[in-house]
Amino acid sequence: MALSTYIDAINTALTEEMRRDERVYIIGEDVGVMGGAFKATKGLLEEFGPERVIDSPLAEGIIVSSSIGAAMVGMRPVPEIQFSDFITPAMDALTQQAAKLRYRSAGTQTCPITLRVCYGGGVSGGLYHSQTNTTWFIHEPGLIVLAPSTPYDAKGLLKAAIRDDNPVIYFEHKKLYRSIKEEIPEDDFVVPIGKAIVRREGKDVTAVSYGYTMQLTLQAAEKMQEKGVSVEVIDLRTLSPIDKDSFLESVAETSRLVIVQEDHRTLGIGSEISAIVAEEAFDCLDAPIARVTAPDVPAIPFAAPLEKFYMPSVEKIMSAIERTVGY
Amino acid sequence: MATKTKERPLALETEPNSQSGNGTAPLSPEILKRLYSYMLKCRTVEEKARTLFKQGRYSGNYYPAVGQEATTVGTTIDLEEADYIAPSHRDFSSHILKGTPLKFLYAQLYARKTSPDQGRSSPAHCGYAPLNVITPSSTIAAQLNIGTGIAHAYKMQKKPNIVMALSGDGSTSLGFWHEALNFAGVYKLPIVYIVQNNLWAESVSLKQQTAVEDLSIKAQAYGFPGITVDGNDVVAVYRVTREAIHRARTGGGPTLIECKTYRWYGHSMIDPGTYRSPEEIEYWKSKDPIPFMERYLAKHNLWSDSWKEELLQQFNKEIDEAVEFAEKSPYAEPEECLDHVYSFSIRERELNRKIWTSSATTPANK
Numbered sequence: 001m002a003l004s005t006y007i008d009a010i011n012t013a014l015t016e017e018m019r020r021d022e023r024v025y026i027i028g029e030d031v032g033v034m035g036g037a038f039k040a041t042k043g044l045l046e047e048f049g050p051e052r053v054i055d056s057p058l059a060e061g062i063i064v065s066s067s068i069g070a071a072m073v074g075m076r077p078v079p080e081i082q083f084s085d086f087i088t089p090a091m092d093a094l095t096q097q098a099a100k101l102r103y104r105s106a107g108t109q110t111c112p113i114t115l116r117v118c119y120g121g122g123v124s125g126g127l128y129h130s131q132t133n134t135t136w137f138i139h140e141p142g143l144i145v146l147a148p149s150t151p152y153d154a155k156g157l158l159k160a161a162i163r164d165d166n167p168v169i170y171f172e173h174k175k176l177y178r179s180i181k182e183e184i185p186e187d188d189f190v191v192p193i194g195k196a197i198v199r200r201e202g203k204d205v206t207a208v209s210y211g212y213t214m215q216l217t218l219q220a221a222e223k224m225q226e227k228g229v230s231v232e233v234i235d236l237r238t239l240s241p242i243d244k245d246s247f248l249e250s251v252a253e254t255s256r257l258v259i260v261q262e263d264h265r266t267l268g269i270g271s272e273i274s275a276i277v278a279e280e281a282f283d284c285l286d287a288p289i290a291r292v293t294a295p296d297v298p299a300i301p302f303a304a305p306l307e308k309f310y311m312p313s314v315e316k317i318m319s320a321i322e323r324t325v326g327y
Numbered sequence: 328m329a330t331k332t333k334e335r336p337l338a339l340e341t342e343p344n345s346q347s348g349n350g351t352a353p354l355s356p357e358i359l360k361r362l363y364s365y366m367l368k369c370r371t372v373e374e375k376a377r378t379l380f381k382q383g384r385y386s387g388n389y390y391p392a393v394g395q396e397a398t399t400v401g402t403t404i405d406l407e408e409a410d411y412i413a414p415s416h417r418d419f420s421s422h423i424l425k426g427t428p429l430k431f432l433y434a435q436l437y438a439r440k441t442s443p444d445q446g447r448s449s450p451a452h453c454g455y456a457p458l459n460v461i462t463p464s465s466t467i468a469a470q471l472n473i474g475t476g477i478a479h480a481y482k483m484q485k486k487p488n489i490v491m492a493l494s495g496d497g498s499t500s501l502g503f504w505h506e507a508l509n510f511a512g513v514y515k516l517p518i519v520y521i522v523q524n525n526l527w528a529e530s531v532s533l534k535q536q537t538a539v540e541d542l543s544i545k546a547q548a549y550g551f552p553g554i555t556v557d558g559n560d561v562v563a564v565y566r567v568t569r570e571a572i573h574r575a576r577t578g579g580g581p582t583l584i585e586c587k588t589y590r591w592y593g594h595s596m597i598d599p600g601t602y603r604s605p606e607e608i609e610y611w612k613s614k615d616p617i618p619f620m621e622r623y624l625a626k627h628n629l630w631s632d633s634w635k636e637e638l639l640q641q642f643n644k645e646i647d648e649a650v651e652f653a654e655k656s657p658y659a660e661p662e663e664c665l666d667h668v669y670s671f672s673i674r675e676r677e678l679n680r681k682i683w684t685s686s687a688t689t690p691a692n693k
Binding site: 025051057059061062065066071073075092093100101102104105106107108141142165166241248249251255279280281283284 | 462469474475669683
């Protein structure tokens with residue numbers, strides 16, 4: 001076991017996978033000489049050379065679409081989008097090509113890429129360095145969308161993604177990079193894609209989240225315990241395809257549901273979870289479902305008071321839990 | 328860096344010398360005859376596709392490249408099996424050159440289970456994995472970007488294969504197109520970009536598309552050669568392309584080739600193409616690449632009317648069999664709509680939803 005930050009876990013996963021499989025290569029902006037804007041790819045150029053750690057032209061579209069082509073003929077590309085805010089030039093590549101290639105070729109052509117995307121707010125990044133746009137990709141069947149919340153999952157899910165035969169978007173939260181540490185095995189391990197995990201058992205209410213807000217949800221659950229409320233916390237880990245049994249099973253026990261997401265409210269993953277529970281577990285509910293989300297504004301504002309207002313927080317989550325339990 | 332050749336009406340008259348990749352090399356009688364016979368086959372296959380559509384025997388649409396056969400054949404003939412073609416929606420007949428069986432192509436038009444995509448994409452959006460033809464999407468120029476990635480992989484894998492990336496004049500206005508060419512230039516990738524400049528992107532003329540006269544000049548911005556060629560002169564197209572393929576295969580990097588040609592019909596089967604003047608259409612029909620090549624072969628004593636008849640009989644027999652195969656093929660089962668989304672099946676998830684009831688026994692619940 002070794003004490004690891006979230007970003008070190010990512011770096012270790014990349015290093016191990018590149019040693020294990022020579023088809024794996026990294027391509028993106030500043031990933032080589034600089035070792036990444038946040039140093040996620042630090043040291044990889046030195047170990048693997050410029051043919052496998054590629055400082056690309058500043059063009060997200062071709063970073064992703066060239067990876068799709070390379071994956072079609074046997075490579076295992078791990079492209080990077082430096083900030084999720086800059087993913088839009090690659091939208092055709094992701095939604096029209098990567099998501100649909102297997103489908104439109106009846107399974108005869110596939111593109112197993114792992115696109116690492118740095119996302120998330122709460123870091124004074126402002127409008128274009130803070131966005132959480134996971135929702136865009138959850139809406140695209142054919143893509144797998146991951147969002148780990150712990151160093152263990154960061155390593156295990158990234159390794160699983162690189163070995164997976166589907167196109168994967170791996171959202172890594174910049175605020176988690178160095179804010180949490182965890183003892184993780186130094187041996188090879190993977191975390192299964194498509195499986196949520198119960199982070200904390202409880203009986204009064206189910207709280208579902210992922211990524212950075214997962215950590216906030218756990219803190220809120222701890223504080224609610226002091227108030228005598230037992231919160232079951234579920235970490236989705238895979239956002240698409242969603243592990244719906246995880247929260248349905250839990251809601252069947254607790255009869256109450258709170259969903260916490262960093263993305264803004266309308267048609268976010270909370271909307272889908274709410275719909276699934278309403279359709280498939282209507283009888284189980286004893287209280288209205290509550291969502292803690294960012295407001296429906298275009299993006300995260302920069303000034304500190306505005307950003308604080310925008311972001312989900314421990315207090316907002318506790319308030320939603322109290323409202324649900326007190327219904 | 329970029330070079331430019333004006334339309335070369337005399338290209339057919341120059342004497343061929345070898346096939347080493349030298350653009351001025353001579354062509355053997357066998358190659359000249361094959362270039363012709365493939366053009367005739369493409370024309371015959373496409374006219375049949377048009378007829379079948381007009382007869383209502385398949386639905387959707389078709390995007391004929393009739394009139395552009397010299398470009399299609401000159402660029403995609405004689406590729407290696409592992410070479411990739413990155414086609415657009417109008418490059419259905421490039422399959423014929425790569426070797427995709429005709430029966431699968433007509434099954435594609437008929438959207439049958441036996442088609443390469445088992446009825447998923449629209450007619451003419453056809454790939455073929457066994458022979459390395461990308462299954463194209465309808466978003467213009469996307470195939471170039473994917474093809475560029477394949478070329479990148481071939482370079483990383485140190486393979487001697489190349490990518491033949493096909494697009495039209497309209498695609499050159501898109502950012503994708505430029506990202507692809509820039510990337511290929513930076514890494515000197517083994518790829519040849521063909522712009523089939525047929526003067527019209529659906530109803531938008533070339534003058535509304537670009538302020539330059541020759542699209543090949545755009546290669547200059549990306550640091551590799553660009554050349555404009557008479558796209559109705561199959562020998563010229565073939566020579567220029569062979570040289571570019573040779574350069575790509577031997578580490579010399581990409582080439583942009585603009586083939587100036589013309590599509591005789593509208594953008595698709597439901598487009599009468601009335602935005603073009605009858606005079607313009609007649610002019611280009613007078614430059615039909617097929618009789619042009621017939622005259623050339625005759626001049627070199629390589630032509631007979633009976634040979635053409637033999638070819639047509641052979642093609643029509645093959646086409647009739649392929650159409651019969653397509654018409655007798657079943658559609659996919661409706662539930663196959665749910666297949667090939669991921670490497671794992673989602674059928675169970677989509678078809679069998681479990682309804683949950685509470686296991687809690689609180690008074691409020693009961």
